[in-house]
Structures are given as C-alpha cells and as structure tokens.
Amino acid sequence: MSYERSNWIKFHVNGDCREFAIGARPGELPPSETLADTLRERLGLTGTKVGCDRGSCCSCTVLINGVPSLSCMTLTVECDGASVTTIEGLPDPATGELDPLQQAFIDHTAYQCGFCTPGMIIAAKALLTEVSSPTEEEIKVALGGHYCRCISHYHVLDAVADAAGRKR
Amino acid sequence: MKYFSHQNVTSAKEGVSCAKDCNGKASFIAGGTDLLGILKDNLLPTYPEKLINLKTIEALAGVENLDGVVRIGALTKLSALERDLEITRNFPALASAAASVATPEIRNAATLGGNLCQDTRCWYYRYPNHMGGRMDCPRKGSGPCHAVLGDNRYHSVVDGKRCFAPCPSDTAVALAALGATVEVLGIEGAKNLPIEEIYSPMGTVLKAEEILTHIDIPAPPPESIQGFKKFTVRKPIDFAIVSIAAKVNITNGIVDGANIFFGAVAPQPYRDEAVESALIGEKFDTKSIAKAAGQALVKAKPLSMNAYKIDIARTLTVELLESFII
Numbered sequence: 023m024s025y026e027r028s029n030w031i032k033f034h035v036n037g038d039c040r041e042f043a044i045g046a047r048p049g050e051l052p053p054s055e056t057l058a059d060t061l062r063e064r065l066g067l068t069g070t071k072v073g074c075d076r077g078s079c080c081s082c083t084v085l086i087n088g089v090p091s092l093s094c095m096t097l098t099v100e101c102d103g104a105s106v107t108t109i110e111g112l113p114d115p116a117t118g119e120l121d122p123l124q125q126a127f128i129d130h131t132a133y134q135c136g137f138c139t140p141g142m143i144i145a146a147k148a149l150l151t152e153v154s155s156p157t158e159e160e161i162k163v164a165l166g167g168h169y170c171r172c173i174s175h176y177h178v179l180d181a182v183a184d185a186a187g188r189k190r
Numbered sequence: 191m192k193y194f195s196h197q198n199v200t201s202a203k204e205g206v207s208c209a210k211d212c213n214g215k216a217s218f219i220a221g222g223t224d225l226l227g228i229l230k231d232n233l234l235p236t237y238p239e240k241l242i243n244l245k246t247i248e249a250l251a252g253v254e255n256l257d258g259v260v261r262i263g264a265l266t267k268l269s270a271l272e273r274d275l276e277i278t279r280n281f282p283a284l285a286s287a288a289a290s291v292a293t294p295e296i297r298n299a300a301t302l303g304g305n306l307c308q309d310t311r312c313w314y315y316r317y318p319n320h321m322g323g324r325m326d327c328p329r330k331g332s333g334p335c336h337a338v339l340g341d342n343r344y345h346s347v348v349d350g351k352r353c354f355a356p357c358p359s360d361t362a363v364a365l366a367a368l369g370a371t372v373e374v375l376g377i378e379g380a381k382n383l384p385i386e387e388i389y390s391p392m393g394t395v396l397k398a399e400e401i402l403t404h405i406d407i408p409a410p411p412p413e414s415i416q417g418f419k420k421f422t423v424r425k426p427i428d429f430a431i432v433s434i435a436a437k438v439n440i441t442n443g444i445v446d447g448a449n450i451f452f453g454a455v456a457p458q459p460y461r462d463e464a465v466e467s468a469l470i471g472e473k474f475d476t477k478s479i480a481k482a483a484g485q486a487l488v489k490a491k492p493l494s495m496n497a498y499k500i501d502i503a504r505t506l507t508v509e510l511l512e513s514f515i516i
Binding site: 044046052053054055056075076077078080083089090091092095096097099100145163164166167 | 191192193194195196219222223226227229230231241243245292293294295296298299425426427
C-alpha cells in the first residue's frame with residue numbers, strides 16, 4: 023500500500039521527528055485535529071494542558087519554531103516542517119536536569135494546582151530567550167494572556183525574574 | 191471539531207479559484223484564531239467541507255513602502271505589525287491598535303486580514319451549539335435579533351439594522367482614521383474599497399470566494415498627529431467596549447483636518463463628523479477638545495443597556511486628543 027507523499031506531514035516535537043498520514047481513515051490524522059490533541063492523545067505528551075480550548079486561557083501554549091503559540095488553535099496539518107517544543111522538551115535530555123525556569127517555579131512555589139504552569143513556563147522561556155533580563159512590565163505583558171485561577175501570578179513574576187538571574 | 195479536508199494554496203488567485211470550485215462549501219483559514227472557535231462551537235447552520243489555508247501564500251505577508259503608500263499584506267501577523275519599524279514610526283495608531291488585540295499568543299498567530307474580517311462577538315450569535323442548541327438570528331439567516339430585547343450592553347449604539355453587533359476589529363478603527371483602503375480579489379479580479387466600506391450590519395460584504403489581499407495606507411502629512419485608545423475591563427484578551435482612533439492635522443496651532451473614528455459602537459468603524467467639524471478651524475487646546483468631545487456620538491440611538499458607551503466615547507476622546515497636545 024502506498025501513499026502519495028503529499029498525504030504525509032513531518033515535524034519535530036522536542037527534537038524527535040514525527041510523521042503522520044493525513045486523512046479520514048483509521049490511524050490517519052484528520053486535518054481537523056488540533057496540535058493540542060495530537061500532542062496529548064497521539065504522542066502522550068500530556069504536559070500540555072487544554073483549559074478553554076478556545077484560545078482564551080493560554081494553558082496550551084507550546085513553542086512552534088520558537089514562537090509561543092496556542093496549540094488548541096493550531097491545526098496539526100499546518101505544522102508540517104515545524105519544530106515544536108512542549109514542557110517535556112525543556113529538561114536536559116541527557117541528564118534530566120530541569121530547565122532553570124522550571125527550577126525557579128519550584129523554588130518560588132509559583133503555582134497551586136499547576137494546570138496553567140506548563141503554558142506559563144513555555145511563554146516565559148520564549149520571553150527569556152528574546153530578552154535576557156526583562157522588566158516586570160515586560161514579564162506582565164508576555165504572560166498577560168495566561169489565566170491562573172489560583173492567583174499564582176505574584177509568585178510567577180518572582181520566579182521568572184529569578185530565573186532571569188535577578189533577585190527582586 | 192467535525193471533519194473537514196484541508197488544502198494549502200500558494201497564491202490568492204489559486205485560493206479564489208479553489209473556493210469557487212467548492213461552491214461556497216469551503217472556508218478560508220489564515221491565523222485561525224477566530225475560525226477554529228466558530229467551528230469548535232459549531233455556531234453556524236453551515237459547516238465547511240474544506241478549509242483553504244492562506245498562510246502558505248508567502249507574497250501576502252509583510253510591509254512595504256511604495257512611493258508614499260504603505261502596503262501591508264493581509265497575512266502579516268499582528269505581532270509583526272506591532273514591532274514593524276515602518277508601522278511604529280509612521281502609523282503609531284495602527285501599531286498600538288495591533289498591540290491592543292487579545293494576547294501575545296493570539297497576536298503571534300492572528301493576521302491583519304483576519305482581524306479585519308473576523309466574525310462578530312455578539313454573545314447570542316456566539317452561543318455554542320453543544321449547550322442546548324445554537325441561537326439563530328438574522329445574521330445566521332433566520333430568527334429574531336436576541337440583543338434588541340435582551341442583554342445588549344456590548345452592542346452597537348448607532349447604525350445597527352436587523353443586526354446590532356458592533357465591528358469587533360481594533361485595527362479597522364485605526365486603519366479607517368488613517369484613510370486606508372483594502373484590496374479584495376474575487377473571480378472578476380481585484381477591487382479597492384475604503385476600509386469602512388467592507389462592513390455592513392450583517393457582517394463583511396466579502397463574498398465566500400473573495401480574499402482580502404492587501405491594506406494600503408497613504409503616508410500621513412508630516413504635521414499630523416495620530417493615536418488609538420481602547421477601553422476594556424481587563425487589559426489583555428478583551429475586545430473593546432469602545433475604542434477611538436484619531437488623526438489630526440494642526441497648522442499654526444489651528445486644526446485644519448481631523449479624522450475621528452469610534453470602534454465597537456457601530457457595525458463599522460464609526461466616523462464621527464460632529465466631533466471632526468467641532469475641531470476643525472479651532473485652536474487645539476483643552477477647551478476646544480472638551481467642546482468637541484461633547485459632540486461624540488450625538489447621533490447615537492442606544493439600545494436599552496448600552497447608553498453608557500456614549501459617556502466612555504466622550505471620555506476617550508478627551509484622553510486621546512489631550513495626549514496630542516505637546
């Protein structure tokens with residue numbers, strides 16, 4: 023059985039190459055599937071959380087080619103050729119050592135239930151890659167869309183500023 | 191989401207002919223931040239069989255300066271727009287409108303063309319189908335407008351007809367004040383329209399197979415001042431309750447030209463000629479601004495719960511125009 027090449031998509035998730043056949047048959051990935059569902063249901067990467075599933079809460083944020091993006095509002099079929107980083111991709115793959123940002127969130131207990139935390143860390147990671155020592159206002163703008171019902175935001179500000187190598 | 195097929199196109203022309211072949215059973219997808227929400231909630235009586243992906247049209251993303259006119263490709267991301275040097279330098283009203291939209295994550299995906307063409311935010315229209323059934327209304331082809339007798343606090347105060355949902359786009363308001371036109375490609379070819387003319391009370395006037403390809407903004411006169419301001423309850427994520435964009439020309443302290451547009455008060459960016467004429471010919475100071483602001487939305491016919499928008503519009507007028515006084 024052979025497929026036309028155009029029916030396949032290929033993209034990297036946390037450095038691993040993933041290939042999917044696109045279509046409606048069993049085992050194929052329907053074009054209507056979102057990246058959030060692909061990550062969670064097909065690849066088992068459940069660190070990415072789906073809160074509202076409508077692009078309003080930013081829980082599902084992942085990096086697509088380094089840009090913080092809503093995986094619930096992204097069609098997997100449109101990720102062909104992209105490089106996706108989820109929360110599972112942040113620790114050092116060889117040693118398992120946490121990213122300094124993850125460690126800072128733990129040190130500052132910058133969460134309660136933790137549901138919004140993966141999205142917050144991913145967006146903060148992109149911010150720190152772009153701006154090495156952001157101001158408090160810059161952190162607030164970058165994380166402005168991330169909802170936390172436990173009101174962890176104050177600790178998140180501390181954790182991100184700490185991870186940026188600064189004590190406030 | 192229910193199943194749909196998906197096709198990438200590499201030119202706007204290919205997109206138009208592809209949509210034509212689908213006989214209205216296809217939708218265009220650009221950033222997708224509005225469309226996927228509509229499809230997930232199954233808002234509309236129709237559901238597309240195919241999505242035509244416009245993001246693969248590389249020629250339609252970017253800003254270029256063509257001899258006094260700045261041409262923005264409709265697929266330019268809002269996040270690119272708010273950072274673009276040409277835009278931040280010459281069109282700060284547009285840059286600030288783009289930066290005021292939703293959240294950084296949404297602006298990383300959302301395009302300018304999509305922001306202009308997005309569907310209404312009326313909460314009756316947006317009522318999800320899976321929670322007891324969608325609410326039909328004139329905009330969906332049948333049924334009454336639920337906002338007229340219902341909770342209409344966020345609806346239009348002026349120019350509504352059959353549908354009272356306001357235009358939700360922030361960038362449209364800034365672009366209207368800057369005198370922008372849009373280019374729309376259809377089966378018969380391309381046409382140019384002033385930005386506010388793509389809106390009607392029932393939504394955009396674009397046909398199912400038409401694509402908004404470019405936005406052209408004439409260079410502003412060097413002595414003009416422009417700005418955009420938006421009132422929301424929360425700073426990120428919220429749509430405007432009222433917004434204003436203004437471009438004012440001042441010569442020797444006297445106003446000789448004014449473009450004042452309000453957003454989220456009408457189905458289109460609302461040109462307020464009463465404020466404009468109150469400003470023109472006057473000395474530009476706090477006194478004339480206060481007098482002109484008092485004229486804001488004088489022609490409004492508010493619904494039962496949204497007269498407060500007029501007060502907000504007047505306050506925004508004062509705040510924005512006073513920020514222009516050097």
